[in-house]
Amino acid sequence: MQGNVVANLFFEPSTRTRSSFELAAKRLSADTLNFSPGISSLSKGETILDTAKTYLAMGADMMVIRHREAGVPQMIASEMDRLGVKLSILNAGDGQHEHPSQGLLDLFTICSLFDFDNPCMKLLEDKKIVIVGDILHSRVARSNIWSLTATGAEVHLVAPPTLLPRLFIDFVGNQQPIKRADGDGEMANILDSPIPHNQSDLTHPLSSVGNRKLFLHWDIEPALQDADFIMTLRLQKERMSANLLPSLREYHQHYGITRDRLKLCKPDVKVLHPGPVNRGVEISSDLMDDPKLSLIAQQVTSGIAVRMALLYLIGSGKS
Incomplete structure (x- = not known):
């Protein structure tokens, strides 16, 4: 160039x-x-x-x-x-629309952990990826929903009701609260219905997801069961025009990623975050700094290679 x-x-x-x-x-x-x-x-x-x-x-x-x-x-x-x-x-x-290069570098970071012998296979087939946090204001979430489901992953979105876009809830459909199987009789608003396979409204913001698997949850524990990857998102307080959360401490208590919560996931689970990170809010500080569990530094490194590829391909007129 x-x-x-x-x-x-x-x-x-x-x-x-x-x-x-x-x-x-x-x-x-x-x-x-x-x-x-x-x-x-x-x-x-x-x-x-x-x-x-x-x-x-x-x-x-x-x-x-x-x-x-x-x-x-x-x-x-x-x-x-x-x-x-x-x-x-x-x-x-x-x-709050899109962040395409972040979606690509996150996909690259995840896929770099695997060897793919069959070039025709879906890269992330049978992988469960949980995205936790401020879905409402996140352009990263929107780009990752597209890229991850396009490569075969099952994507679970987890957020408080105030931080889940209404359009996402309407798109998934069948949003009926179900009883949490924890013996205390408490109702948990878990939205766990997959995207309808007959979705064909091309004007819908999620229409490109098609019949791929997308799930919504208001409760984090069921979503984390057997997860392969967790992507936690920053609370974008600068975009919040209303008081959407009681406190950061309460958010961490209910939605923060900690070592205890990782016990619900697969043993080799990895954690990602697009940054910047609010330590002790979205993710515990010790977990973020653990190279065996955290891919956050690798995401930054991957970003350079992916953006080099984008600049080169687009600059040379290739699609």
Whole structure:
């Protein structure tokens, strides 16, 4: 990619994604331009589109875009198409919509643990992957639902009722509380029905999941039974406009990943987190730092290789 210019337009704070895209571009011998909203002309009234056009005028061949509003990368891409500009745009996370490169690097991290002899097999067939946390605000969850189910995994989403999107609940359907088999007679709101096999509404945000296996839970213990992987998500307090949780301490008590909870999983279970991590909230600190159980550092490393591949393939015009 020598001679190409990659512009990293990050309108939101980022450590892992921005740095790994920058490093990926440099390892491919591309030049980089880095944008920071705090020291840009946005504070003087410049629009997002004008900012993108400015970097285009500087010779950008590719733009990596992150924004707090869903659809901004698509909006910029549509404007460039309207202008007849040949420019590649990568979505580095847009609002609560998608984070495609994170979904790919998580998939790569998981699949790197296995040897696949049959190239036709579903990579994660019969693997149970549990995603725990702030599903409502997570673009990572949405991208991972697609990538993990597409490769054969059975995906279980676990969150408090206030942090599960209504659309997800409606999509799974049959949301009837069932009695928890723990002998205390307490009702547990566990949503454990798979996606209907006749789902064909292409306008639905989860329609691409098709007839793959997706389950919803409000109670973490049943979801963790025999899990192969746990992906815990950050509580995105900056996106919460209402008080959706009693306290962080209570959240950790009911949904935090600890060594005791791992006893419910398979013996070789691994834990992932897209970062940044709130230690002692989503996951216990000792578990996060255990290299035998945690894949969090490997996720960061995988991000560089995956983003190098994305830049190279897109920059060379390959799909």
